[in-house]
Amino acid sequence: xxxxxxxxxxxGATFALYIGIAIWSRxxxxxxxxxxGKGIHPxxxxxxxxxxxxxxxxxxxxxxxxxxxxxxxxxxxxxxTGGYVLLAMLLAPYLRKFGxxxxxxxxxxxYYSQTARIVAVxxxxxxxxxxxxxxxxxxxxxxxxxxEVDFATGLFTGMGxxxxxxxxxxxxxxxYTQIAQYCVLITAxxxxxxxxxxxxxxxxxxxxxxxxxxGDDTFLLDKLDLIVxxxxxxxxxxxxxxxMLNMFLYTFSLMIGTAGLPHVIIRFFTVPKVKDARYSxxxxxxxIAILYTTAPAVGAMARLNLINTIQTGPVGSxxxxxxxxxxxxxxxxxxxxxxxxxxxxxxxxxxxxxxxxGLGDKAAEYGWAGNEMTKVDRDIMxxxxxxxxNLPNWVxxxxxxxxIAAALSTAAGLLLxxxxxxxxxxxxxxxxxxxxxxxxxLASRIAMAFAIGVAAYFGLNxxxxxxxxxxxxxxxxxxxxxxxxxxxxxxKRANSTGAIAGMLxxxxxxxxxxxxxxxxxxxxxxxxxxxxxxxxxxxxxxEAFGAIGAMVNFGVAYVVSHATTPPPEHIQHLVEDxxxxxxxxxxxxx
Amino acid sequence: MTAPQDSHRAEYWKRNLKLVxxxxxxxxxxxxxxxxxxxxxxxxxxxGGYKLGFWFAQQGSMYVFVVLIxxxxxxxxxxxxxxxxxxx
Numbered sequence: 001x002x003x004x005x006x007x008x009x010x011x012g013a014t015f016a017l018y019i020g021i022a023i024w025s026r027x028x029x030x031x032x033x034x035x036x037g038k039g040i041h042p043x044x045x046x047x048x049x050x051x052x053x054x055x056x057x058x059x060x061x062x063x064x065x066x067x068x069x070x071x072x073x074x075x076x077x078x079x080x081t082g083g084y085v086l087l088a089m090l091l092a093p094y095l096r097k098f099g100x101x102x103x104x105x106x107x108x109x110x111y112y113s114q115t116a117r118i119v120a121v122x123x124x125x126x127x128x129x130x131x132x133x134x135x136x137x138x139x140x141x142x143x144x145x146x147x148e149v150d151f152a153t154g155l156f157t158g159m160g161x162x163x164x165x166x167x168x169x170x171x172x173x174x175x176y177t178q179i180a181q182y183c184v185l186i187t188a189x190x191x192x193x194x195x196x197x198x199x200x201x202x203x204x205x206x207x208x209x210x211x212x213x214x215g216d217d218t219f220l221l222d223k224l225d226l227i228v229x230x231x232x233x234x235x236x237x238x239x240x241x242x243x244m245l246n247m248f249l250y251t252f253s254l255m256i257g258t259a260g261l262p263h264v265i266i267r268f269f270t271v272p273k274v275k276d277a278r279y280s281x282x283x284x285x286x287x288i289a290i291l292y293t294t295a296p297a298v299g300a301m302a303r304l305n306l307i308n309t310i311q312t313g314p315v316g317s318x319x320x321x322x323x324x325x326x327x328x329x330x331x332x333x334x335x336x337x338x339x340x341x342x343x344x345x346x347x348x349x350x351x352x353x354x355x356x357x358g359l360g361d362k363a364a365e366y367g368w369a370g371n372e373m374t375k376v377d378r379d380i381m382x383x384x385x386x387x388x389x390n391l392p393n394w395v396x397x398x399x400x401x402x403x404i405a406a407a408l409s410t411a412a413g414l415l416l417x418x419x420x421x422x423x424x425x426x427x428x429x430x431x432x433x434x435x436x437x438x439x440x441x442l443a444s445r446i447a448m449a450f451a452i453g454v455a456a457y458f459g460l461n462x463x464x465x466x467x468x469x470x471x472x473x474x475x476x477x478x479x480x481x482x483x484x485x486x487x488x489x490x491x492k493r494a495n496s497t498g499a500i501a502g503m504l505x506x507x508x509x510x511x512x513x514x515x516x517x518x519x520x521x522x523x524x525x526x527x528x529x530x531x532x533x534x535x536x537x538x539x540x541x542x543e544a545f546g547a548i549g550a551m552v553n554f555g556v557a558y559v560v561s562h563a564t565t566p567p568p569e570h571i572q573h574l575v576e577d578x579x580x581x582x583x584x585x586x587x588x589x590x
Numbered sequence: 591m592t593a594p595q596d597s598h599r600a601e602y603w604k605r606n607l608k609l610v611x612x613x614x615x616x617x618x619x620x621x622x623x624x625x626x627x628x629x630x631x632x633x634x635x636x637x638g639g640y641k642l643g644f645w646f647a648q649q650g651s652m653y654v655f656v657v658l659i660x661x662x663x664x665x666x667x668x669x670x671x672x673x674x675x676x677x678x
């Protein structure tokens with residue numbers, strides 16, 4: 001069967017499944033809409049959290065970035081898994097014990113202040129909207145590829161589907177559909193990885209294949225190091241992502257961002273007991289780690305296969321490169337999306353792909369007139385990977401379905417977090433406490449529509465690849481939400497003035513740094529300095545700056561809290577109380 | 591259900607913090623220390639086809655993270671029982 005038809009069938013079938021589940025379990029009351037009646041088993045909750053968590057950034061974008069960054073891509077791997085350790089040990093059990101619907105509710109109650117609650121809502125919206133922008137980029141890539149249209153058309157189609165999807169079901173629909181989505185996306189991710197691992201090394205387990213030998217007894221990673229350096233690229237297994245400080249802070253920012261992201265935290269309100277909240281984080285990480293430990297293999301093998309496709313013979317020999325008339329179908333297909341392009345600069349009818357700076361004068365000796373792969377979008381690598389490796393059409397179709405599942409599930413989860421922040425925390429909690437459930441639900445849907453519109457606008461002009469935009473969102477969550485949550489539990493002395501000052505200063509410096517290099521509100525051309533390592537403070541990239549923002553937040557909150565009046569007696573008792581599990585409200589209380 | 595004494599709760603909290611500190615030290619060592627700070631010297635050692643530092647950064651640290659959370663959950667749940675602060 002033709003690939004396009006097959007892709008439509010597979011994507012359509014998985015869609016029917018999700019929407020079917022969403023309709024079947026359509027949210028009835030607002031309580032259900034937000035936290036699914038708080039009665040979900042830790043393993044199921046872990047799986048749903050994993051689907052919620054693993055977005056277009058993890059599924060579509062991350063392995064592609066690793067493919068081109070090599071060792072430097074480790075920041076995503078460690079950062080996006082290590083945060084669960086912090087979440088499990090520092091936040092999840094206590095927030096579950098506290099037993100409220102949303103993060104701003106916790107902040108508002110713990111810091112006995114409506115202002116603190118409003119500031120938390122603002123932080124949450126800034127981080128979540130940035131996150132959705134990253135998803136939109138991934139959604140655009142996936143839809144443009146499987147519909148074989150240009151990127152913008154793909155983006156708008158995807159956007160419409162996300163909206164219908166998120167409005168149809170609340171969290172309850174989402175929890176069960178997300179379990180289905182996890183199953184689809186993990187199958188779609190691992191099957192091609194297994195095929196490719198077998199092809200290249202004979203070992204079917206990607207985690208082991210990456211450390212195995214290829215047909216000719218050389219280790220895969222050694223071989224990859226050799227062929228990339230021959231073409232002037234940096235050595236795969238040692239290429240660093242900026243300096244060591246940048247790697248460190250980048251990882252740290254992603255970790256504490258994970259622990260501060262509202263749509264992940266809200267998941268831990270849905271388990272029956274405090275005990276379950278602890279295990280739930282563990283299960284979530286198990287399901288996430290299956291994909292995350294496979295990703296480095298996917299990245300390395302995609303890079304190897306990509307180079308082998310273009311560099312068919314010895315580097316520098318006239319016949320060593322693929323003829324343009326012979327380019328494989330996948331290259332032609334991806335070129336219609338505008339995300340892959342090439343140009344015959346030296347007019348030899350062949351394509352040369354190399355690093356101009358790294359190769360230097362050698363290029364001229366070879367008769368090469370510049371890198372001819374003029375665009376290789378990092379975000380296409382995972383989706384193109386099975387095509388590059390010549391896998392059967394059904395595998396390619398499955399990967400498209402998985403990519404869409406990943407992007408959809410996270411976009412829906414985030415939209416829900418944004419919607420509940422606006423309708424529940426701002427409208428009902430602060431401005432109009434008297435509105436009924438129906439109005440609240442309507443307000444949340446209008447908020448969703450608005451958020452999708454904003455995200456789509458930026459999806460067209462993204463400030464980076466999907467995973468990088470998502471990394472910015474994590475930096476914003478890290479710098480604003482995580483510190484006040486942690487201090488709220490671990491420092492009884494932390495008061496409202498400190499928390500508000502901390503959140504505002506943390507978010508403020510991080511946003512300023514990001515906008516300085518990425519443009520004000522990400523509008524292209526409005527940046528104050530070129531976005532490169534020479535201009536960055538101590539070599540810290542905007543994606544890594546959230547860690548600094550968090551330290552500022554902690555510092556300010558601590559100093560201000562201790563210089564002003566301590567929180568009232570009943571708040572100190574509240575903190576005492578959330579530290580022990582006994583007496584946690586039952587899951588169905590709300 | 592009687593409310594636990596203040597000193598009893600303080601002791602429970604202290605034990606909790608000690609456990610978390612130990613586990614987070616391991617968390618730091620496998621990721622930041624082995625995966626980033628000491629990556630170059632560790633890369634001199636190989637683990638199959640992996641350089642060891644690279645392996646910690648792209649594989650090993652994640653396996654350890656999973657184990658850490660389950661150890662934490664199991665230890666905390668038994669600590670809750672020991673101090674009689676568990677749910678039902």
